[in-house]
Amino acid sequence: MSAPVVETHRLAKTYGLSPVLREVELRLMPGAGAYVIGGNGAGKSTLLRILAGLEAPSDGYALVFGQDTRKVAARYRRRIGVMAHQSFLYPNLTARENLEFYGELYSLPDPRASAELWLERVGLAEVADSRERTFSRGMEQRLSAARAMLPEPALLLLDEPFASLDHDGVEIIASLIRSAIERGAAVIATAHAIPEIEGVDFAAYEISHGRMQPHLHKEEVRRGGRIRSLLGR
Amino acid sequence: MNSAIRNGLGYVTLALMIVALFMVFDYVPPEAEQGIAQLIFYFHVPLAWVAFASFGIVAIAGIFYLWLGDKLWDDLGYAAAETGMVFCTLMIVAGSIWAKPIWGTWWTWDSRLTTTFILWLMYGGYLMLRASADDTPQVARFGAVIGVVAALDVPIVIASVRLWRTIHPAVLVTKQGGHGLEDPRMVATLLVCLAAFTVLWAWLLMLRFTQLRTRSRMSALAVRIAFADAALSDSK
Amino acid sequence: MLRKDLRLELRSGESTLALLALSMLVLVVLVFALDAGRVRSVDVAAGALWVAMVFAGMLGANRALLAERDNGAIRGLLLSPLDPGTLYAAKLAAALIFMAVAEVGAVILMVLFFNLEFDVSIARLAPILALGAIGFSALATLLSAITGRTRGGDMLLPILAVPIFVPALIAGVKASAAALAGVPLDSMGQWLKIMVAFDVLFVTAGYLLFEHVVGEN
Numbered sequence: 290m291s292a293p294v295v296e297t298h299r300l301a302k303t304y305g306l307s308p309v310l311r312e313v314e315l316r317l318m319p320g321a322g323a324y325v326i327g328g329n330g331a332g333k334s335t336l337l338r339i340l341a342g343l344e345a346p347s348d349g350y351a352l353v354f355g356q357d358t359r360k361v362a363a364r365y366r367r368r369i370g371v372m373a374h375q376s377f378l379y380p381n382l383t384a385r386e387n388l389e390f391y392g393e394l395y396s397l398p399d400p401r402a403s404a405e406l407w408l409e410r411v412g413l414a415e416v417a418d419s420r421e422r423t424f425s426r427g428m429e430q431r432l433s434a435a436r437a438m439l440p441e442p443a444l445l446l447l448d449e450p451f452a453s454l455d456h457d458g459v460e461i462i463a464s465l466i467r468s469a470i471e472r473g474a475a476v477i478a479t480a481h482a483i484p485e486i487e488g489v490d491f492a493a494y495e496i497s498h499g500r501m502q503p504h505l506h507k508e509e510v511r512r513g514g515r516i517r518s519l520l521g522r
Numbered sequence: 523m524n525s526a527i528r529n530g531l532g533y534v535t536l537a538l539m540i541v542a543l544f545m546v547f548d549y550v551p552p553e554a555e556q557g558i559a560q561l562i563f564y565f566h567v568p569l570a571w572v573a574f575a576s577f578g579i580v581a582i583a584g585i586f587y588l589w590l591g592d593k594l595w596d597d598l599g600y601a602a603a604e605t606g607m608v609f610c611t612l613m614i615v616a617g618s619i620w621a622k623p624i625w626g627t628w629w630t631w632d633s634r635l636t637t638t639f640i641l642w643l644m645y646g647g648y649l650m651l652r653a654s655a656d657d658t659p660q661v662a663r664f665g666a667v668i669g670v671v672a673a674l675d676v677p678i679v680i681a682s683v684r685l686w687r688t689i690h691p692a693v694l695v696t697k698q699g700g701h702g703l704e705d706p707r708m709v710a711t712l713l714v715c716l717a718a719f720t721v722l723w724a725w726l727l728m729l730r731f732t733q734l735r736t737r738s739r740m741s742a743l744a745v746r747i748a749f750a751d752a753a754l755s756d757s758k
Numbered sequence: 759m760l761r762k763d764l765r766l767e768l769r770s771g772e773s774t775l776a777l778l779a780l781s782m783l784v785l786v787v788l789v790f791a792l793d794a795g796r797v798r799s800v801d802v803a804a805g806a807l808w809v810a811m812v813f814a815g816m817l818g819a820n821r822a823l824l825a826e827r828d829n830g831a832i833r834g835l836l837l838s839p840l841d842p843g844t845l846y847a848a849k850l851a852a853a854l855i856f857m858a859v860a861e862v863g864a865v866i867l868m869v870l871f872f873n874l875e876f877d878v879s880i881a882r883l884a885p886i887l888a889l890g891a892i893g894f895s896a897l898a899t900l901l902s903a904i905t906g907r908t909r910g911g912d913m914l915l916p917i918l919a920v921p922i923f924v925p926a927l928i929a930g931v932k933a934s935a936a937a938l939a940g941v942p943l944d945s946m947g948q949w950l951k952i953m954v955a956f957d958v959l960f961v962t963a964g965y966l967l968f969e970h971v972v973g974e975n
Contacts (some may be wrong), residue, residue, distance in 0.1 A: 377834030654910035682925035
């Protein structure tokens with residue numbers, strides 16, 4: 290029985306006086322995935338930030354690879370890939386340079402080759418030598434995904450990975466997520482509503498009022514989901 | 523912090539200050555060379571000691587805060603910075619009042635005044651930083667780092683300024699004073715003033731620290747109430 | 759990391775040049791403010807040089823960290839296995855290079871504007887300026903990580919940095935003036951010792967404390 294990649298216990302977070310997360314319990318095994326959905330400001334991004342170690346919980350704790358997220362050792366950080374609303378990319382470097390830089394940052398054996406490979410995978414090979422500054426939002430998102438997955442991390446934390454993507458973009462990211470699961474990574478992806486990805490069977494959770502609960506059957510969501518998000522819950 | 527101790531400190535301060543003032547203005551003989559103005563010395567030295575001590579506390583509290591993360595240390599550091607700033611300002615004013623009759627000018631770049639001024643600027647920087655930002659753990663950490671960095675700098679500042687200038691009267695060889703004071707009455711007065719100001723400082727520091735501590739505790743409490751409140755409305 | 763920073767620096771070409779020019783301009787202002795044409799004084803020249811240097815140093819440290827603000831790149835760095843001490847070293851190096859380039863320019867202008875000679879005394883300046891640049895860059899890199907994130911922002915950097923830098927500034931100006939007056943380096947022992955102490959102290963402090971100022975939680 291392998292160890293969970295992610296584990297939280299009574300995780301809570303407040304900003305000032307507003308409780309954004311309350312008693313969140315989560316457990317994710319390798320090769321498994323989870324969708325976390327919720328409206329704007331529901332706390333999905335906060336949860337990911339805590340799991341990534343960018344923020345500390347106000348109460349409770351979160352473990353990734355058995356390490357407290359507040360103090361993850363360097364060798365474990367190597368195994369975490371994060372996609373956020375910000376791309377973490379340098380506008381004045383080319384796509385290739387950005388990826389090569391991250392390749393070196395994560396001590397990959399051959400950053401050039403890895404960069405080349407991933408540019409192909411996200412369909413940006415043609416614009417590899419253009420500066421990131423010139424990219425559209427969709428292209429930026431794809432490059433950000435490449436950056437996150439470049440070191441083949443064992444845990445992927447993706448904050449709204451499908452936002453701003455056209456159909457092709459969504460397909461690309463979906464297939465990348467599929468391959469990540471296949472090689473045994475754990476994936477958490479947030480979204481406003483359950484993404485419609487084939488071949489991927491994720492557990493679904495919804496965050497509302499700071500509490501995270503296993504989501505209703507996905508079918509119900511597709512029908513009722515739109516209404517929910519309209520109500521902003 | 524026990525309010526009895528705090529109040530006690532207050533009374534002791536009052537008593538000591540009265541004695542100190544009496545001693546300075548009535549008891550001690552004026553110094554031959556500098557006349558009445560030299561009396562400032564009895565205030566200047568204790569003020570200096572207290573200002574530097576405060577700075578030390580800011581730094582030590584900073585280190586503890588970075589190490590332990592308990593808000594208590596940040597409150598202590600902030601209180602010490604504010605208190606220190608007050609005394610440092612008084613010190614500069616006192617130094618200036620001394621300078622005028624002795625050197626004929628309101629300000630002069632001698633080693634002690636310069637060092638005081640630098641210290642004052644560092645305090646000012648710390649306070650400006652804290653004032654311009656919210657009271658988050660991040661900002662508290664910033665304050666701690668600044669406190670430590672500035673404190674580490676102080677010995678170098680003193681050494682370099684001393685090298686740069688030396689026209690301070692020979693009465694004060696060290697901050698503790700005592701050398702070059704002929705009359706034992708002067709020594710006694712100095713010691714009493716030292717004690718009086720130290721107690722005054724400690725009292726003010728405790729007052730401010732208690733204030734900040736209370737505020738921090740209330741914030742933490744408010745957060746818990748918010749949590750509980752939300753939990754209640756959930757189960758409705 | 760340094761390579762990336764340098765590449766970024768060169769790419770954003772124009773603004774780097776503008777900032778360097780700004781530092782030089784400070785010298786020009788001082789020429790007129792101090793009437794440098796009339797008086798041939800090494801003290802004035804040394805002072806003006808250091809004013810320009812400090813100015814350049816503040817701009818340089820700011821820029822090194824600014825590069826990480828676009829697209830939240832700093833978070834990417836924090837999430838990576840990179841340790842904060844190394845990040846500090848890289849930023850320090852970038853700020854140092856910027857300051858060094860500015861210094862070279864400033865020295866040349868100083869000699870020209872303040873009626874000095876290009877001789878061996880200028881060469882003696884080199885180690886003094888190097889020590890000063892290291893110290894100031896170390897301090898400013900650490901501090902600008904703080905000031906970049908608070909509301910007071912860029913204005914706060916000089917307020918915090920200058921008082922702390924004073925000892926090295928005093929030592930640096932005195933040593934520089936002495937060097938320009940022809941004094942050999944071994945006679946300046948006192949001042950140099952102070953600068954070395956300052957540098958060691960602040961590079962170490964910066965390296966150790968950087969993780970506390972650059973994180974987010």
